[in-house]
Amino acid sequence: MTMGTRVYLARLAGLSVFDPNGDRVGRVRDAVVRLRTTNRPPQIVGLVAEMALRRRIFLPIGRITSMDSEAVVLSTGTLNLRRFEKRPNELLVVEDLLDRRVTVMPESGDGPGAMANVVDIGMEQNRSNEWLVTRVAVREHTGRLARRGHVYQAEYERIRNLFGPTDTQGTSNLLALLEQMRPADMANALQDLPDARRNEVAAAMSDRTLADVLEELPEHDQVEILVRLDRERAADVLERMDPDDAADLLAELPKTEQTVLLDLMEPEEAAPVRQLMNYQQGTAGSVMTSEPVILTPDATVAEALARIREPELSPVVAAQVFVARAPSATPTGKYLGMVHFQRLLREPPASILGGLVDSDLEPLRPEVTLAEVTKRMATYDLVSMPVVDGSHRLLGAVTVDDVLDHSLPRDWRDRDALTNDEVATAVQTAAEHAGGGPRVEP
Numbered sequence: 001m002t003m004g005t006r007v008y009l010a011r012l013a014g015l016s017v018f019d020p021n022g023d024r025v026g027r028v029r030d031a032v033v034r035l036r037t038t039n040r041p042p043q044i045v046g047l048v049a050e051m052a053l054r055r056r057i058f059l060p061i062g063r064i065t066s067m068d069s070e071a072v073v074l075s076t077g078t079l080n081l082r083r084f085e086k087r088p089n090e091l092l093v094v095e096d097l098l099d100r101r102v103t104v105m106p107e108s109g110d111g112p113g114a115m116a117n118v119v120d121i122g123m124e125q126n127r128s129n130e131w132l133v134t135r136v137a138v139r140e141h142t143g144r145l146a147r148r149g150h151v152y153q154a155e156y157e158r159i160r161n162l163f164g165p166t167d168t169q170g171t172s173n174l175l176a177l178l179e180q181m182r183p184a185d186m187a188n189a190l191q192d193l194p195d196a197r198r199n200e201v202a203a204a205m206s207d208r209t210l211a212d213v214l215e216e217l218p219e220h221d222q223v224e225i226l227v228r229l230d231r232e233r234a235a236d237v238l239e240r241m242d243p244d245d246a247a248d249l250l251a252e253l254p255k256t257e258q259t260v261l262l263d264l265m266e267p268e269e270a271a272p273v274r275q276l277m278n279y280q281q282g283t284a285g286s287v288m289t290s291e292p293v294i295l296t297p298d299a300t301v302a303e304a305l306a307r308i309r310e311p312e313l314s315p316v317v318a319a320q321v322f323v324a325r326a327p328s329a330t331p332t333g334k335y336l337g338m339v340h341f342q343r344l345l346r347e348p349p350a351s352i353l354g355g356l357v358d359s360d361l362e363p364l365r366p367e368v369t370l371a372e373v374t375k376r377m378a379t380y381d382l383v384s385m386p387v388v389d390g391s392h393r394l395l396g397a398v399t400v401d402d403v404l405d406h407s408l409p410r411d412w413r414d415r416d417a418l419t420n421d422e423v424a425t426a427v428q429t430a431a432e433h434a435g436g437g438p439r440v441e442p
Helices: 093-097 172-178 183-191 195-204 207-214 219-228 231-240 243-251 255-264 267-277 301-308 341-346 370-379 400-407 420-430
Strands: 016-018 024-034 043-050 056-060 064-067 071-074 090-092 101-104 114-125 131-140 151-155 320-324 335-340 384-388 394-399
Touching (some): 024 093, 024 114, 043 131, 090 093, 093 114, 101 131, 172 183, 172 195, 183 195, 183 207, 183 219, 195 219, 207 219, 207 231, 219 231, 231 243, 231 255, 243 255, 243 267, 255 267, 301 320, 301 341, 320 394, 335 341, 335 384, 370 400
Antiparallel strands (some): 016 024, 024 043, 024 090, 043 056, 064 071, 101 114, 114 131, 131 151, 320 335, 384 394
16 A cells, blocks of 8 residues: 555445455454544544454554455454454444534635535545545535435545534445345444444334344344334334244243234234244244245246245255145145255256155154254255144244254354354464454554
8 A cells, every 4th residue: 555545444344354365364344543632633543354253353554455445455364363342532434433414614614514424434644654534525414305415525624523422423324334245244233333323223224124134133132123113113024034033033022012013013924923933942843934945746847946046035945945735835735845956956947846856854843852953954964854743734944044043052143252262263264374462553
């Protein structure tokens, strides 16, 4: 990086971080701004990177050799694995400054300022090799819902209230940044926000996006966000969650609240959730998905392949088709067997599923324990197993991600629950040269 190069920090979020050998060691999540007591511009002292097991660490700016639109490259493979924590005189660009309402003073210095919202923060390197905030990209505040103001840049000296109270912070630009991430990464980013900010951003998400994110959050965060929504909105979000995840979340609420939300949901969406909540915890019935891919035996391979190509299906659900007699909604008619997608790829498109089913696998009953489910899936190298009732009707399927979710400790999604040994082991796999120690800056 050469002196005078301007880097916009929000654009770095999500980029991969590589060590000098070209090995990927993490992903950029934010940038650290250090405030100073003098009138000098704030200093960018480093980036926050997310490593294995969702652990966030500090990368000193002096150990970064390049930053561009493709990646961030480090000068060393030795990393400090201590969890990043903000110091009293530090702020984060994405978490604290993005969407902040500021006043932009006229270039002449005379007259009233214009209201705007922060879109990005630009930094440049001075002769002392310090990276300083020199520009702020803002969106003009029009005060009209129907018209968005134009985006422009202003010198840092013209910006007022950039470091003001957090109640001047909106959500639109942070949402735009988050929506470029996968749901698991979005959930991870939400966990790092202050409670009030997290709830505000979550409430601004679409129902579909919020449903996907809730499925990736620890139970206590799920509950905290859901109870902050009005009940009609909460019911809409629950309808868009997978029934098994919605059932797990509702199980964390008081019985009276469960009843209210289930009654507000559309009957066809609430029915599978109610059914799942009737099964005893720790059984196949309590963790299964009630919406696997189900086709009748007269369906063709071409129809099956079209179904598993549907983008809303997760890879593990799309890995196999379950074949049952009509009706094909759970509980189905008599369950006949399953066809793995690899078998579908090898067969002529006009072939009938009834002639391809694998019926040798004994289905699960809903009362089977998770320990037994795990043993059977491991024994036969399966990613999914059917669950049937006493009449051999298909009730749903237990997938490998269902088993993992319920086999790991309840707080496995909560990064604060991870021990240093767990993090060190995982990070060592991702970056063999990583090492621990106190936070070090150049």
